[in-house]
Amino acid sequence: MSKVVLITGGSTGIGKSVGEYLIQKGFVVYGTSRNPNNYKNSEFPILQLDVKKVDTINKTVNTIISAEGKLDILINNAGAGITGPIEETPEIEIKANFETNFFGPINVIKAVLPQMRKQQKGLIINVTSIAGYMGLPYRGIYSASKGSLELLTEAFRMELKAFNIDMTNVAPGDFATNIAAGRYHAPLLENSPYKTSYGKTLDLMNEHVDSGSNPNMMAEAIYKIIITKKPKGHYKVGEFMQKFSIVLKRILPDRIYEKLLMKHYKL
Structure with a gap:
């Protein structure tokens, strides 16, 4: 029998590419969106789900299990970007980002675990970010939310071993998706002490997304994880230098690595 896959945020970008x-x-693939009616031409069903609303999560998971009798794989892909000086980022936006990028995935995981335990097998793939391995200037909240999910997965893996349920992270670099259009940007304030440096960094971040890799690279990587008998805890997908930046952080003194980042972002 074909394995049944649930992809949160499966209507556009990486999620759509993975599903197709x-x-x-x-x-057998099911995707989700907060507004599924906008994606009626999808190659796979798009169900209504908001990772910040537990009732929508439970309803969608139950719908899939009722239709298919099982749920083999969860791909926690739904996420949100956020940029801005931490000092000037409203607390409500910081909390909203963690609700989507951290608490949301936890809620979806909690919803699928009873079925996976019943099956005595399952695979959960959390889509994090290479940005989650380092604190990036003017992306500090995003780095923190994705980094938190990376660490959570490490703990979850050990807790789930006894139930034959695997969990892993796959951290993408910059991909050509619409994430820049949907993320929260703290406004460039005229009287802000960060105006010049934040403006430069914002332009650079948008350039990286516009010239990013093809999302199909992520689709291929996730497929390879799925067919791997014993997935590792962490995978990185992206251009060589993006992945190598994680290695550099591990081996370089903090101040040297910080200088490299600041030079990259022209700070």
Whole structure:
């Protein structure tokens, strides 16, 4: 029988590419969106789900299990970007980002675990970010939310071993998606002490997304994880230098690495 896959945020970008790729490989795929009516031409069903609303999560998970009798794979892909000086980022926006990028995935995981335990097997893939491995200037909240999910997965893996449920992270670099259009930008304030440096960094971040890699690279990487018998805890997907930046952080003194980042962002 074909494996059943749930992809949160499966209507656009990486989630859509992963879903379409897995369908070609014979999987049964369900995606989610807060507004599924906007994606009626999707190659796979798009169900209504908001990771910040537990009732929508439970309803969608139960719908899939009722229809298919099982749920083999969860891909926690739904996420939100956020940029801005931490000092000038409203607390409500900081909390909203963590609700989507951290607490949201936890809620979806909690919803699928009873079924996976019943099956005595399952795989959960959390889509994090290479930005979660380092504190990036003017992306500090995003780095923190994705980094938190990375660490959470490490703990979860050990807790779930006894139930034959695997969990892993896959951290993408910059990909050509619409994430820049949907993320929260703290406004460039005229009287802000960060105006010049934040403006430069914001332009650079948008350039990286516009010239990012093809999302199909993520689709191929996730498929390889799915067919791996014993997935590792962490995977990184992106251009060489993006992945190598994690290695540099591990081996370089803090101040040297900080200088490299500041030079990259022209600070």
